[in-house]
Amino acid sequence: MDHPSFIVQRDNLRETRWVEDEAASAPLAADQVRLRVDGFALTSNNVTYGAFGDTLRYWDFYPCAVEGFGRVPVWGFANVVESGVEGVAVGERFYGYYPMSSHVVMQPAGIDNSGFVDGAPHRRELHPVYNKLTRCSTDPGYRADQEAEMALLRPLYITSFLIDDFLADNGFFGAQQVLIASASSKTAYGTAFCLSRRRGTPGAPTVVGLTSPANRAFTESLGCYDRVLAYDDLATLAAATPTVYVDMSGSAPLRAQVHAHFGDRLAYSCSVGGTHWDELGGGKGLAGPRPVMFFAPAQIKKRLGDWGGAGLGQRIAEAWSAFMKPVGDARTPWLTVARGRGPREVEQAWRELIDGRTDPRRGHLLSL
Incomplete structure (x- = not known):
């Protein structure tokens, strides 16, 4: 296959196929450009895109002609290889939201000057946050030697920043504790890092992580959680403590346990991810509050109104700079980059993530 494109079955993420990438050779209209996808990150966040593909319309960004299958979007870099559009030149490099395709x-x-928005008709109703292509040559946050970290962590950390901001903006719903499931995942520990920066300030909650026994030592080593528990130890938490639940796992059985344990002392239930994609389920009939899906673009819209684009950008940049210090620590980095190329290594990384077998310290940067 000269130009591969990776697709997955929408209702069973373990079923995958490789198809020929039509975008590699399709004739271009006068208002179109063709980009070669050079490298992209693959993390549990992309599993979440697949798990919530129908609910949050992630499948709609790059439609798939194979019935029942879809393209899971990824964050990465691409170079313009063909263009007749003024202002977008061949050879330019852009950071953005791409398919796992050549x-x-x-x-x-x-x-x-900053880039462009994909104005394709099928994307006009989708959220513009995902449609923006950022020109690397003019992006103040771009560093060529940090492309891996940027692809792997920047979109996740922006979500982490916004979750922390949303909870703080709502006074943590009166809670004294934030409980984060799938605590070893990158979006989870990014959120815990943001919350940990509030330690010692009035109203700052304690931060508790729930994770698998295999990932407990890694999660504890980060230092951003006040306490880390294995999933089976949930019952050791004081049920009377007012708590916010931030669910990165999507596990319906775990959600039911958390709601049953805290009951009316659960101040808010925030659904974010789907790392346990094969345990997804609804939120009906639960004790305590009904779970609410967190949608990062909605908080961005609110803060753009409150702070303006420059103000929001400055706050995110400052938080990102602080986060990158432990992430890239020379002695004990939070992230190590595993690079892979070609269909076999892409599929292998996907299956590791689907099965929950990826080392939490490792991040996959891949290309086709």
Whole structure:
């Protein structure tokens, strides 16, 4: 296969296929550009995209012609290889939201110094946060030697920043404790890091992580959780403590246990991820509050109104800079990059993530 494209069955993420990437050779219209996808991150966040693909329309960004299958989007870098569009030149490099394919065709709109938005008709109703392509040559946060960290962590950490901001903006719903499931996942420990920066301030909650026994030592080593428990130790937490639950796992059985344990002392139940994608389920009939799906673009919209684009960008940049210090620590880094190329290594990384077998300290940076 000259130009591979990775697709997965929408209702069973373990079923995968490789198909020829039509975007590699399809004729371009006068208002389109073709980009070669150079490298992309693959993390449990992408499993969440698949798990909530129908609910949050992640499947709609890159439609798939194979019935019942979809393209899981990824964050990464691509180079323009063909363009007749003024303001988007061949050879330029862009950071953005791509398919796991060799190429992608886009229809640039709103072109400015920072980049462009994919104005393809099928994307106009989708959230613009995911449609923006950022021009690397003008991005103040771009560093060529940190592309791996940028692809692997920046979109996740922005979500972490926004979860922390949302909870703080709501006074932590009166809770004294934030309980985070799938605590070893990157979005989870990014959230815990943001929360940990509030230690010692009035109203700051304690932060408790729930994780598997295999990942407990790693999660404890991060230092951003006040306490780390294995899933089976949930019952050791004081049930009377007002608690916010931040669910990165999506596990319906675990959610039911958390709600039953805290009952009316559960101040808020925030559904974020789907790392336990094969245990997903609804939120009906639970004790305590009904779970609410966290959608990062909604908090971005609120803060753009409160702070403006420059103010929001400055806050995220400062938080990112602080986060990168422990992430890239020379002695005990939170992240090590595993690079892979070609269909076999992409599929292997996907299966590791689907089965929950990936070392939490490792992040996959892949290319086709």
